[in-house]
Amino acid sequence: MTRDPPQPSRSGADLDARLREWRRRRDAAADAAGRASRIAAAVRTADVAASHPVVAGPDRWGERTGWFAAGLAVAAAVACVAWWRGRDDEGANWPPSVRFAAADIAARAEVLAGMEQTFAGRLAWVAEHDQTVAVGLADGGVAAAPVAVRIVVLTRRGAAARWEPAWQADVVVRDEQVVDVAAGARGEGRLKLWAHCLPDGAIAVDGELTLASHAVPLRASYGGVQKAGLPCRVTGDRAADVEWQVIQTVVPLRPAIGKEVG
Amino acid sequence: MWPSGPSHGLTRSGSGLETSDEQLVAAWRQAGDRGALDELAVRHLTTVRRMIHSMILNDAAADDLAQDVLLRAFRSLDGFQGRSKFTTWLYRIAMNTVHDALDRRRRSPIDDRAEVPRDAAMRDAGVGAEVERDECDGAVGRALHALPPKLRAAIVLVAIEGLDPAAAAVIEGCTRATIYWRLHEARKRLAHALREQMEP
Numbered sequence: 239m240t241r242d243p244p245q246p247s248r249s250g251a252d253l254d255a256r257l258r259e260w261r262r263r264r265d266a267a268a269d270a271a272g273r274a275s276r277i278a279a280a281v282r283t284a285d286v287a288a289s290h291p292v293v294a295g296p297d298r299w300g301e302r303t304g305w306f307a308a309g310l311a312v313a314a315a316v317a318c319v320a321w322w323r324g325r326d327d328e329g330a331n332w333p334p335s336v337r338f339a340a341a342d343i344a345a346r347a348e349v350l351a352g353m354e355q356t357f358a359g360r361l362a363w364v365a366e367h368d369q370t371v372a373v374g375l376a377d378g379g380v381a382a383a384p385v386a387v388r389i390v391v392l393t394r395r396g397a398a399a400r401w402e403p404a405w406q407a408d409v410v411v412r413d414e415q416v417v418d419v420a421a422g423a424r425g426e427g428r429l430k431l432w433a434h435c436l437p438d439g440a441i442a443v444d445g446e447l448t449l450a451s452h453a454v455p456l457r458a459s460y461g462g463v464q465k466a467g468l469p470c471r472v473t474g475d476r477a478a479d480v481e482w483q484v485i486q487t488v489v490p491l492r493p494a495i496g497k498e499v500g
Numbered sequence: 501m502w503p504s505g506p507s508h509g510l511t512r513s514g515s516g517l518e519t520s521d522e523q524l525v526a527a528w529r530q531a532g533d534r535g536a537l538d539e540l541a542v543r544h545l546t547t548v549r550r551m552i553h554s555m556i557l558n559d560a561a562a563d564d565l566a567q568d569v570l571l572r573a574f575r576s577l578d579g580f581q582g583r584s585k586f587t588t589w590l591y592r593i594a595m596n597t598v599h600d601a602l603d604r605r606r607r608s609p610i611d612d613r614a615e616v617p618r619d620a621a622m623r624d625a626g627v628g629a630e631v632e633r634d635e636c637d638g639a640v641g642r643a644l645h646a647l648p649p650k651l652r653a654a655i656v657l658v659a660i661e662g663l664d665p666a667a668a669a670v671i672e673g674c675t676r677a678t679i680y681w682r683l684h685e686a687r688k689r690l691a692h693a694l695r696e697q698m699e700p
Contacts (some may be wrong), residue, residue, distance in 0.1 A: 284571055
């Protein structure tokens with residue numbers, strides 16, 4: 239799936255031009271060309287030959303061994319993938335709370351409508367986690383469509399098949415606004431999130447999540463395009479015998495009101 | 501000016517068309533042609549140093565790091581598989597080196613080598629329109645310095661160096677969408693910091 243690159247606005251283009259002008263003037267003032275010449279001279283006299291690769295063709299035994307090893311590696315990888323897919327079965331073991339229900343969506347749309355009035359159209363995002371609600375305001379009015387994002391951290395121990403929710407955040411964010419909020423029960427972590435609705439109905443989301451006080455110290459940076467309403471594993475890892483993953487569900491808010499999604 | 505021409509060990513094809521970076525890499529790997537490395541340095545050092553300076557905002561540190569990046573790249577040409585353009589691979593090494601340097605600097609606050617001009621110093625340096633331009637440049641430097649490194653990298657690669665966001669994503673080891681939001685956020689912060697300079 240591809241997306242149209244967002245073009246800078248007129249003010250963005252002016253800013254870019256200002257930055258390039260700054261760059262040009264800095265190069266002239268610092269004699270960047272002369273400096274580059276001196277570096278090139280130093281590089282020319284430096285020893286890089288020590289690591290010059292020795293290119294040698296493999297002998298027949300080496301070639302055969304290589305193919306055999308490659309075949310073994312492919313077979314092992316296929317077996318691992320088959321086992322892994324059977325174990326997870328694309329979210330069959332995820333708890334139902336990773337999805338948005340119609341009531342969730344309706345409630346958030348209602349809260350958003352009320353808060354928009356309170357903040358005179360400057361409401362950029364609302365984040366709800368750990369019994370806390372945080373609000374972000376934009377400098378000016380924001381009218382872009384809101385998106386609801388649910389992020390659920392799931393963990394499981396050892397060989398258990400069932401995933402258990404360890405942390406959850408629900409965010410409503412307007413298109414292209416950046417959520418930046420403390421996360422975790424004592425605010426020791428951080429959640430940053432950005433969402434952008436694409437013309438084909440999919441949604442591009444990028445996130446950075448740090449949680450320190452949960453089953454595993456989690457530090458994840460992820461991004462990608464996902465379909466509205468479908469829970470999606472965005473990242474995951476294993477530490478000792480604890481495995482964790484981050485499941486994210488995204489729904490454009492207003493069109494979804496009153497419908498079961500996810 | 502940059503040294504150029506065959507006297508500096510440049511490798512040119514017989515037809516007059518410039519040999520590609522990838523062909524130069526192959527010439528080094530297969531025959532140990534040192535001239536091929538010199539040509540790669542000539543072609544890319546200016547951009548690499550400029551990119552590094554925009555990130556690190558210090559001329560001496562940019563010189564050191566640019567040299568380090570070139571040597572590191574040349575010593576690990578084995579690792580260049582040709583799956584991306586040579587420049588993408590080289591710029592990735594450059595940005596990784598810069599991020600490492602910025603991390604080290606953050607852990608050692610005493611060694612803050614960023615040359616961020618102060619308004620007073622700029623005012624002492626000249627008069628009239630030149631002073632105004634210098635103050636404006638100083639403001640740009642300070643605004644870039646205030647950006648977190650990841651946001652700064654996005655704006656340097658795409659807005660200043662003019663790279664495609666897809667290439668910037670490969671260099672920064674993230675998705676294109678991530679580059680878009682970092683650009684968006686960086687432009688927003690820079691516009692706020694430079695609002696006085698941007699006014700017509």
